[in-house]
Amino acid sequence: MTIEILMPALSPTMTEGTLAKWHTGEGEKVAPGDIIAEIETDKATMEVEAVDGGTLSKILVPEGTAEVQVNQVIAVLLVDDEDSSALDAAVANAAKAKDDRATAEVVKPETQAATTSSSARAEATQPSSTQKPSGDKRMFVSPLARRLAAKAGLNLSLIRGSGPNGRIVKADVDAAVAAPAPARAPAPTKDADFELVPHTAMRKAIARRLTESKQTVPHFYLTVDCQIDQLLETRKELNSRSDAYKISVNDMIIKMCAQALIEVPAANAAWSEEGARYFKSADIAVAVAVPGGLITPIIRGAHGKGLRTISNEMKELVGRAREGKLKPEEYEGGTFSVSNLGMFRIREFAAVINPPQACILAVGAGEKRPVVTDGALGIATVMTCTLSVDHRVVDGAVGAEYLAALRSLIESPLSLML
Numbered sequence: 001m002t003i004e005i006l007m008p009a010l011s012p013t014m015t016e017g018t019l020a021k022w023h024t025g026e027g028e029k030v031a032p033g034d035i036i037a038e039i040e041t042d043k044a045t046m047e048v049e050a051v052d053g054g055t056l057s058k059i060l061v062p063e064g065t066a067e068v069q070v071n072q073v074i075a076v077l078l079v080d081d082e083d084s085s086a087l088d089a090a091v092a093n094a095a096k097a098k099d100d101r102a103t104a105e106v107v108k109p110e111t112q113a114a115t116t117s118s119s120a121r122a123e124a125t126q127p128s129s130t131q132k133p134s135g136d137k138r139m140f141v142s143p144l145a146r147r148l149a150a151k152a153g154l155n156l157s158l159i160r161g162s163g164p165n166g167r168i169v170k171a172d173v174d175a176a177v178a179a180p181a182p183a184r185a186p187a188p189t190k191d192a193d194f195e196l197v198p199h200t201a202m203r204k205a206i207a208r209r210l211t212e213s214k215q216t217v218p219h220f221y222l223t224v225d226c227q228i229d230q231l232l233e234t235r236k237e238l239n240s241r242s243d244a245y246k247i248s249v250n251d252m253i254i255k256m257c258a259q260a261l262i263e264v265p266a267a268n269a270a271w272s273e274e275g276a277r278y279f280k281s282a283d284i285a286v287a288v289a290v291p292g293g294l295i296t297p298i299i300r301g302a303h304g305k306g307l308r309t310i311s312n313e314m315k316e317l318v319g320r321a322r323e324g325k326l327k328p329e330e331y332e333g334g335t336f337s338v339s340n341l342g343m344f345r346i347r348e349f350a351a352v353i354n355p356p357q358a359c360i361l362a363v364g365a366g367e368k369r370p371v372v373t374d375g376a377l378g379i380a381t382v383m384t385c386t387l388s389v390d391h392r393v394v395d396g397a398v399g400a401e402y403l404a405a406l407r408s409l410i411e412s413p414l415s416l417m418l
Contacts, residue, residue: 002076014041017041018064018065019065019074020037022063026056032050034050037074040324045323058076067147146168154177158176202293202295212355218391220391226382226383229380232249235252245311249366250314250340250363257336258299258302265279267394267398267399271355282302284302285357286339298330299314336361337351339351342366347384348362351386359387362387367383368382385407
């Protein structure tokens with residue numbers, strides 16, 4: 001008996017991934033639970049376990065292959081000492097299924113595609129000045145057509161799609177391949193001195209999500225200056241009590257952001273077309289820089305956790321995030337985000353909202369500044385915080401109320417004990 005090993009869906013939103021590495025070679029025995037491969041998504045690298053035992057008789061997708069579609073057959077497992085004829089049949093079926101998927105990219109009959117090919121060729125050869133700007137309309141391109149266009153050096157913005165909603169499919173690319181040079185992407189100038197680094201899946205996902213956020217979410221921004229001298233003293237006192245933990249300023253900010261969301265629940269929200277979602281738990285997503293981009297591991301229910309617990313969880317999550325070992329449930333979701341660039345001595349900045357969340361807090365560096373207290377000039381350690389807000393679901397007054405609650409917690413950290 002043969003068993004097809006399929007490209008797994010490692011998260012609900014995953015449609016494709018990169019087969020990074022095979023841990024098992026052809027002809028090797030595997031048992032249920034053995035790690036046989038590693039799959040890279042746009043966020044992490046996940047291990048694939050064997051569900052059944054047998055011999056990994058044929059690898060159909062070599063390691064390093066990108067854009068492998070979910071449920072595509074990547075290998076064939078031979079069990080019960082089946083002969084090679086069963087393996088040959090399984091490999092042939094897998095190849096046919098792959099061809100069927102490629103053919104399905106052309107959603108119209110070949111005769112109709114041939115009719116549209118002339119218009120596609122004419123469109124692709126027109127000067128770019130006659131085209132609509134790419135920002136006027138979203139471009140829909142099938143994965144197969146995108147790969148073929150990249151291989152041929154075609155400029156997709158100059159190709160008219162014949163699929164549903166103007167989707168560019170394989171037939172459109174085939175028609176444009178024969179077009180004159182204007183359809184092709186311009187070659188770089190010879191005097192340009194640069195290294196072209198292909199985009200990773202993570203970088204593509206970041207670009208897509210942040211572009212959608214700025215284009216579709218009406219941001220507004222609120223900024224407060226917080227005096228953090230008491231916070232720093234409290235942190236110093238807590239850390240002096242034990243060597244078993246090391247609480248950071250960021251750990252305290254995570255806790256305070258969560259507590260402020262409980263005090264101002266109208267800010268703990270998300271936009272949806274069906275209605276506004278108001279969350280009962282404060283799940284804080286924290287932006288973490290990793291090689292090639294960033295990821296946002298989540299402290300679930302941060303309002304109900306102590307600082308030591310938050311500190312230990314963050315250290316563990318950050319470590320695995322930088323190794324690409326986070327599970328999807330550890331970085332997907334969250335009700336509120338925090339981005340802290342204080343360690344880079346950034347005074348203040350405004351972060352881009354991470355949909356569907358409604359708010360993200362940008363935290364700057366604490367620095368000595370002149371302040372006026374009760375009419376007297378003095379010096380205090382001040383930290384600037386900027387809240388980016390989705391105006392569709394959180395109004396200005398709610399955002400201001402939230403920042404007031406947060407500032408009160410930051411400037412009076414002992415109030416967390418109440």
